[in-house]
Amino acid sequence: MQSDHQSWFDRLRAYRNRLITDAGFQRWALANPLARPLAAKGARTVFDLCAGFVYSQVLFSCVRLRLFDLLREGPQSAEALAGRVSLTPEATVRLLEAALSLNLVERWSGSRYGLSALGAALAASPAALALIEHQPIAYADLQDPISLLRRDGAGRRVAEYWPYSAAPQPKELSSEQVAAYSALMAASQPAVAEQALDAYPMERHRVLLDVGGGEGAFLAAAAERAPDLKLMLFDLPAVTQRAKERLGNAGLLERALLHSGDFLKDPLPQGADIISLVRIVHDHDDESALALLRNVRKALPSDGALLIVEAMSGVKGAEPVTAYYSFYTLAMGRGEPRTAAQIGALLKKAGFAHIRQLRTRLPLLTSAIVAWPAL
Numbered sequence: 001m002q003s004d005h006q007s008w009f010d011r012l013r014a015y016r017n018r019l020i021t022d023a024g025f026q027r028w029a030l031a032n033p034l035a036r037p038l039a040a041k042g043a044r045t046v047f048d049l050c051a052g053f054v055y056s057q058v059l060f061s062c063v064r065l066r067l068f069d070l071l072r073e074g075p076q077s078a079e080a081l082a083g084r085v086s087l088t089p090e091a092t093v094r095l096l097e098a099a100l101s102l103n104l105v106e107r108w109s110g111s112r113y114g115l116s117a118l119g120a121a122l123a124a125s126p127a128a129l130a131l132i133e134h135q136p137i138a139y140a141d142l143q144d145p146i147s148l149l150r151r152d153g154a155g156r157r158v159a160e161y162w163p164y165s166a167a168p169q170p171k172e173l174s175s176e177q178v179a180a181y182s183a184l185m186a187a188s189q190p191a192v193a194e195q196a197l198d199a200y201p202m203e204r205h206r207v208l209l210d211v212g213g214g215e216g217a218f219l220a221a222a223a224e225r226a227p228d229l230k231l232m233l234f235d236l237p238a239v240t241q242r243a244k245e246r247l248g249n250a251g252l253l254e255r256a257l258l259h260s261g262d263f264l265k266d267p268l269p270q271g272a273d274i275i276s277l278v279r280i281v282h283d284h285d286d287e288s289a290l291a292l293l294r295n296v297r298k299a300l301p302s303d304g305a306l307l308i309v310e311a312m313s314g315v316k317g318a319e320p321v322t323a324y325y326s327f328y329t330l331a332m333g334r335g336e337p338r339t340a341a342q343i344g345a346l347l348k349k350a351g352f353a354h355i356r357q358l359r360t361r362l363p364l365l366t367s368a369i370v371a372w373p374a375l
Helices: 002-020 023-031 036-064 067-072 078-085 089-101 117-123 126-141 145-150 157-161 175-199 217-225 237-249 286-299 320-332 340-349
Strands: 105-108 112-115 207-211 230-235 256-260 274-278 305-310 352-358 367-373
Touching: 002 023, 023 036, 036 067, 036 089, 036 126, 067 078, 067 112, 067 117, 078 089, 089 105, 112 117, 117 126, 126 157, 126 175, 126 320, 145 320, 157 320, 175 217, 175 237, 175 274, 175 305, 175 367, 207 217, 207 286, 217 230, 217 237, 217 274, 230 237, 237 256, 274 286, 286 305, 286 340, 340 352, 340 367
Parallel strands: 207 230, 207 274, 230 256, 274 305
Antiparallel strands: 105 112, 305 367, 352 367
16 A cells, blocks of 8 residues: 555656756746745845855955954944955955845844844854854865765865874863864854753753763753752763863863773773763764764663753754764765664663654754663
8 A cells, every 4th residue: 555655656756857847837837926926035035055165265254354343342334444354445345235135134224234033043052153164164065066976086175184083092182172073063052052951851860971071061961950069970981071162161071081092992981870972972873873872871860861852853943963063974984864763773772672763853963862771
């Protein structure tokens, strides 16, 4: 029955595609008042796909020139902004008009430009601004996407930015080598943590171990939500040193135990009743991800839980995640975006029996899964 239904649906879609590719039908659709909005929407979608890189470069320019920060002070004229962004008045108008067309700014009274609702939201999000400034590294690797897909040596910037992805001995990475990516993760982690901790309250647990915890941003967010929660962090030695400084500045070192090592090869510390993997699993291929999950399982007590937090494929409202992370992880040299079902399959192989996908409020940013070991 399923096969017959699919065959019928495929024939229907084939008929639809023959109509759409017919020049006469295209003219009719544009002339027909009922069909014209659909035709125009399709044309706009194709235009957006073609112009997407230009859109992202306009956004990047606004962020790099701190345009949103300047407009948070209040609406200003192009002439007033020109000197502050070190552009000519003509170039400033060009950028502002481009930003206006993308709804990043609005035209205010007195020939001034001000923040739109979207621009205001971006200006208030350090996480989004940090990620936008990071994008040119990925764009450099994507200049020749065919070569990247064929893995013929194209694209190295992303892999160099995340040096642990290709390092034979990650534990030997220096502080300088981990500084850039650690800072980016720390800047963008609070927004991810907010979504995860809204979906899964930490107050029910005694000790949280954040594996691959970076500078401790997720631990700090969890500590604020659960004042009695003890904290543990596991990461590479150079990264752990950065976490010590950050958690010390936050007054959390008395609640925290920091451990160094390679989570794919070294045993994880025991004592936590919940372990978190925040934006970690999708950085690894299936073999490495399974090794990591098995390592986590060994460190958990029988009543412990594992919380996986990352952007996932196949989540309604987050469909573009697949396209973005598929190519980003390809440039990185390992990893891939996975559906919740694919992550669940890895969890079962690793010894987890009870798996539940959590509902997050902004799945485009992150999704979450909680899993408990088999008894």
